[in-house]
Amino acid sequence: MTPKEETILKELREAQSFKALEELYKKYLGKKGEITLIFRELKNLPKEKRAEIAQKANALKGLVEKEFKLKSEILKKEAEKQSFEKEKIDITLPGKKIIPGHLHPLTKILREIEEIFSQMGFEVVGGPEIENEYYNFDALNIPKEHPARDMWDTFWLKEPKNPKSPEGVASRPYGAGKIQNPRLLLRTHTSPVQLRYMEAHEPPFRIIVPGRCFRHEATDAYHDVQFYQVEGLMVGKDVNLANLKAIVSEFLDIFFKKKIKIRFQPGYFPFVEPGLEVLISKDGRKWLELIGAGMVHSNVFKAVGYNPRNLQGFAFGLGLDRLAMLKYKINDIRLFYGGDLRFLEQF
Numbered sequence: 626m627t628p629k630e631e632t633i634l635k636e637l638r639e640a641q642s643f644k645a646l647e648e649l650y651k652k653y654l655g656k657k658g659e660i661t662l663i664f665r666e667l668k669n670l671p672k673e674k675r676a677e678i679a680q681k682a683n684a685l686k687g688l689v690e691k692e693f694k695l696k697s698e699i700l701k702k703e704a705e706k707q708s709f710e711k712e713k714i715d716i717t718l719p720g721k722k723i724i725p726g727h728l729h730p731l732t733k734i735l736r737e738i739e740e741i742f743s744q745m746g747f748e749v750v751g752g753p754e755i756e757n758e759y760y761n762f763d764a765l766n767i768p769k770e771h772p773a774r775d776m777w778d779t780f781w782l783k784e785p786k787n788p789k790s791p792e793g794v795a796s797r798p799y800g801a802g803k804i805q806n807p808r809l810l811l812r813t814h815t816s817p818v819q820l821r822y823m824e825a826h827e828p829p830f831r832i833i834v835p836g837r838c839f840r841h842e843a844t845d846a847y848h849d850v851q852f853y854q855v856e857g858l859m860v861g862k863d864v865n866l867a868n869l870k871a872i873v874s875e876f877l878d879i880f881f882k883k884k885i886k887i888r889f890q891p892g893y894f895p896f897v898e899p900g901l902e903v904l905i906s907k908d909g910r911k912w913l914e915l916i917g918a919g920m921v922h923s924n925v926f927k928a929v930g931y932n933p934r935n936l937q938g939f940a941f942g943l944g945l946d947r948l949a950m951l952k953y954k955i956n957d958i959r960l961f962y963g964g965d966l967r968f969l970e971q972f
């Protein structure tokens with residue numbers, strides 16, 4: 626082997642990368658490569674030398690090509706090995722902890738409540754959060770200008786432009802009732818769904834209506850501008866106040882998994898007569914107002930086209946957030962809506 630051949634082979638063997646190898650190939654066998662040039666120059670050589678040089682050049686070309694192929698294989702194998710090393714998984718390493726999501730505490734409470742009432746034969750019903758003045762007030766026996774309206778600080782909405790939008794749908798009746806006052810608002814309680822349901826159904830029935838309510842009032846530990854209520858409504862021939870007390874009491878006992886001390890006191894709501902409030906003992910000493918309730922007022926039955934002479938019913942509206950606060954011993958309602966994960970992750 627000539628010294629030149631040795632140098633070339635050494636260079637090829639020492640190439641560290643495909644790129645370096647390609648460069649070397651180009652250097653010798655590329656268009657302007659050293660060996661290529663020898664072939665090009667052949668025609669300028671004297672005839673007698675041509676055959677000998679051509680032969681040598683061919684041998685050199687063959688040698689370079691062989692070595693190039695060999696080195697390519699080696700580099701390919703090395704690259705594969707390296708990528709295997711990189712992708713190797715160490716199954717002895719401890720895994721990454723997966724933190725699963727979970728339900729919001731209010732959703733959990735809501736599901737529990739629905740479960741308990743379902744077992745007592747109540748159907749779960751929904752209604753729109755955007756409501757109109759007729760269902761939220763008028764048909765609930767709360768006339769315009771009546772001071773009782775001040776009990777509910779209301780978020781009023783602008784007129785809907787599109788009748789197919791949620792606002793537009795809210796301004797239409799759920800059942801057969803005629804809308805006399807379509808002015809829109811965010812419902813201040815779930816009681817309007819009583820009317821929407823009764824317009825479309827005949828008694829006897831018992832329903833609960835869980836849903837979000839909104840009030841434009843100053844917030845404190847027990848009041849937020851949004852909160853959940855669960856409305857209850859049971860109508861039949863001889864539904865009475867004793868039934869209401871029994872159902873509410875039974876529900877609270879099951880919900881808190883112990884006998885709960887409650888107190889009924891008179892309360893005023895225009896859509897019930899008599900009206901009452903249910904208070905629950907926070908710590909055996911302080912009482913918290915949790916539920917508004919009473920016997921459905923005859924004017925409400927009349928508004929939905931029922932004959933109040935043949936029917937009786939009780940209704941209640943319980944504050945779901947306050948129930949959750951008692952169950953989980955939370956001292957500020959606003960924590961539920963703050964979105965602070967440190968709070969939410971505890972449930």
Ligand code: FA5
Pocket residue numbers: 813814815816840842847848849850851852853854856894897900914915916917918919940941942943944945946947958
């Ligand atoms: C009403 O809203 C009546 N619709 C309840 C009712 C239904 C009475 C059927 C008779 C028959 P009240 O405004 O008291 O009533 O609200 C009922 C419950 O909702 C309260 O006892 C309280 O637990 C909860 N609540 C009211 N306002 C808020 C608020 N801003 N933040 C949190 N909870 C509230």
